[in-house]
Amino acid sequence: MADSSSNISLTGQVLESLTISRVATAIFIFLTASFLVDISLKPRYPKSIPRVGYGDSYIATLKNWIGYVVYFGRWVDEGYVKYSKHDRAFVVPSAASRPQEIVVPRSQTAWMLELPDRILSTHHAHNDVLYSEYNFLGKAYSDDVFHIRVVHRNLARHLPGLIPAIQDEVHSAIDAVFGTDTVEWKSLNLWEAWLGIVPRITNRVLVGKPTCNNEEFLKSMVHFADAVVTNSFILNMFPKILHPIVGRLLQWPNWRHWNRAHQVVQSVIAQRLHDMARQAAGDPAYQDWTAPEDFITWDIRMAKAEGKPFELDPASISKRLLPVEFAAIHTTVITGHFLMMDLLASDQSLGYMDGIREETGRVLKEEGGNWTKNGLSRLLRTDSAIRESMRVSNFATSLIKRKVIAEEGITNESEGWHVPRGGFLMLNLSGVQHDPDLYENPNSYDAFRFSRAREEYEELPQSQKNSDAWMRVQKLGMVTTSDAHLAFGHGRHACPGRFFVAHELKMIMAYLLNNYEIEPLATRPQPQWIGQTIIPPLDVKIRIRRRKATV
Numbered sequence: 001m002a003d004s005s006s007n008i009s010l011t012g013q014v015l016e017s018l019t020i021s022r023v024a025t026a027i028f029i030f031l032t033a034s035f036l037v038d039i040s041l042k043p044r045y046p047k048s049i050p051r052v053g054y055g056d057s058y059i060a061t062l063k064n065w066i067g068y069v070v071y072f073g074r075w076v077d078e079g080y081v082k083y084s085k086h087d088r089a090f091v092v093p094s095a096a097s098r099p100q101e102i103v104v105p106r107s108q109t110a111w112m113l114e115l116p117d118r119i120l121s122t123h124h125a126h127n128d129v130l131y132s133e134y135n136f137l138g139k140a141y142s143d144d145v146f147h148i149r150v151v152h153r154n155l156a157r158h159l160p161g162l163i164p165a166i167q168d169e170v171h172s173a174i175d176a177v178f179g180t181d182t183v184e185w186k187s188l189n190l191w192e193a194w195l196g197i198v199p200r201i202t203n204r205v206l207v208g209k210p211t212c213n214n215e216e217f218l219k220s221m222v223h224f225a226d227a228v229v230t231n232s233f234i235l236n237m238f239p240k241i242l243h244p245i246v247g248r249l250l251q252w253p254n255w256r257h258w259n260r261a262h263q264v265v266q267s268v269i270a271q272r273l274h275d276m277a278r279q280a281a282g283d284p285a286y287q288d289w290t291a292p293e294d295f296i297t298w299d300i301r302m303a304k305a306e307g308k309p310f311e312l313d314p315a316s317i318s319k320r321l322l323p324v325e326f327a328a329i330h331t332t333v334i335t336g337h338f339l340m341m342d343l344l345a346s347d348q349s350l351g352y353m354d355g356i357r358e359e360t361g362r363v364l365k366e367e368g369g370n371w372t373k374n375g376l377s378r379l380l381r382t383d384s385a386i387r388e389s390m391r392v393s394n395f396a397t398s399l400i401k402r403k404v405i406a407e408e409g410i411t412n413e414s415e416g417w418h419v420p421r422g423g424f425l426m427l428n429l430s431g432v433q434h435d436p437d438l439y440e441n442p443n444s445y446d447a448f449r450f451s452r453a454r455e456e457y458e459e460l461p462q463s464q465k466n467s468d469a470w471m472r473v474q475k476l477g478m479v480t481t482s483d484a485h486l487a488f489g490h491g492r493h494a495c496p497g498r499f500f501v502a503h504e505l506k507m508i509m510a511y512l513l514n515n516y517e518i519e520p521l522a523t524r525p526q527p528q529w530i531g532q533t534i535i536p537p538l539d540v541k542i543r544i545r546r547r548k549a550t551v
């Protein structure tokens with residue numbers, strides 16, 4: 001009895017002593033100590049690599065973390081001129097919980113991208129930047145990037161056969177979003193319009209019909225992708241030792257969005273597993289059945305080929321969809337959004353939109369109204385308009401990051417520096433894509449920049465065409481990556497979705513421009529940046545009307 005009353009009074013005394021200022025001081029001390037531990041665990045780079053930002057002292061580090069939010073882009077631009085142009089790497093500050101990054105110059109792109117994954121890892125870099133363990137619902141899904149192998153192995157290979165389905169979805173999605181009224185002009189939020197179109201088309205390929213038209217499923221996937229961006233931004237600001245707690249708290253919306261999507265798609269997955277198993281068992285009822293070519297089928301085939309029963313669980317399959325949806329949806333929505341703004345705000349007397357309309361209308365007619373791989377490859381101006389928008393209106397400073405995972409670190413022989421395990425390297429796509437030595441008038445949107453030479457080649461008499469010249473102009477196509485055009489990455493980890501994106505955006509532009517009148521924009525709305533994250537202009541309105549005799 002005496003014991004319990006003394007316990008109560010002790011608890012009471014402790015509670016009484018907990019004033020707001022004491023709690024705040026305790027949190028401050030704890031966070032400071034956590035950040036100091038963080039700093040001591042971060043990789044150290046040699047002094048011989050020059051720095052941008054405020055420097056390396058503790059005060060400078062604090063200023064770098066704050067400055068990162070506003071000045072990151074400026075720092076990288078400054079380093080590009082001062083160091084990258086002279087073939088030198090430099091160090092740029094990063095967010096509080098992230099290691100600083102070494103920006104590798106263009107001249108060393110091949111060196112960086114050709115190092116083996118066991119030394120310089122893409123997948124560890126993606127996992128760190130996106131906090132995959134938390135955002136993508138478990139270490140099992142981030143440790144083995146099975147879903148990436150599924151996409152690499154299948155998407156481009158099956159694309160020609162998927163073109164009719166993509167065309168069908170492009171038409172129905174645009175009709176639904178932009179309407180069919182040939183009399184009244186309609187005012188639309190452009191960002192919302194792209195969000196109404198792209199997730200449907202992407203999911204036609206990933207999960208097929210009718211799931212690709214299920215509002216609950218699509219909304220959950222878009223909200224999931226939004227949550228990944230928000231969570232990553234928040235985790236960037238917390239010391240690493242707190243990530244296991246903060247990450248697990250933040251991932252709750254991700255679980256909710258996944259669960260909602262899973263409720264919709266699980267019966268489709270279960271049915272597919274059943275059908276494929278019956279067919280494999282030789283059931284005569286399945287003799288003439290062919291599995292739909294989509295992510296679900298590809299995932300099941302690969303899980304069987306690799307002997308991975310874990311990947312055959314319907315919940316695993318729908319979780320494997322999440323990073324692919326993340327990689328596919330917002331990247332394409334932003335690209336389409338920026339493309340439309342670049343075209344609508346361009347000087348209309350240059351005739352970019354008319355040129356694309358003429359080209360897509362003519363080729364589609366020659367194709368008998370149905371797109372094919374060959375027909376889409378003949379859309380030279382449309383291809384160029386998209387590639388040029390991805391060049392000038394980049395939505396990231398860098399999309400190519402690599403993490404040093406070799407125990408012994410890596411050495412850059414040409415500059416003589418050594419980076420320890422845990423170091424981060426990046427390529428600066430913004431710098432090269434706006435470099436006046438690489439592109440004439442680099443800051444203007446010249447839609448047919450890449451198609452002029454291709455069209456000239458097409459006009460040549462057969463006797464003057466040869467494989468060297470053909471290869472030269474072929475390299476100007478939007479799916480071709482290079483060290484001067486990095487929007488889809490470069491090297492063996494370049495985006496495996498880019499062939500699909502090219503088909504999708506070309507079909508969208510063809511249908512839009514041939515079936516709708518769109519009012520030009522007076523000026524090009526500008527995005528905002530927070531650190532390395534772009535905030536696209538979300539409130540852009542366009543006015544649109546269906547062309548007569550198109551419904």
Ligand code: HEM
Nearest residue numbers: 151327328331332335399400401487488489493495496497
């Ligand atoms: C305009 C839209 C897109 C852009 C700008 C884009 C950009 C990129 C970039 C720059 C990379 C390389 C990252 C690196 O080297 O670290 C990449 C990788 C990847 N992308 Fe895309 N992407 C787009 C659409 C898609 C689509 C539609 C899919 C799938 C359906 C997809 C799936 C992937 C995957 C799985 C990877 C990882 C490849 C690997 O690590 O080997 N992307 N993407």
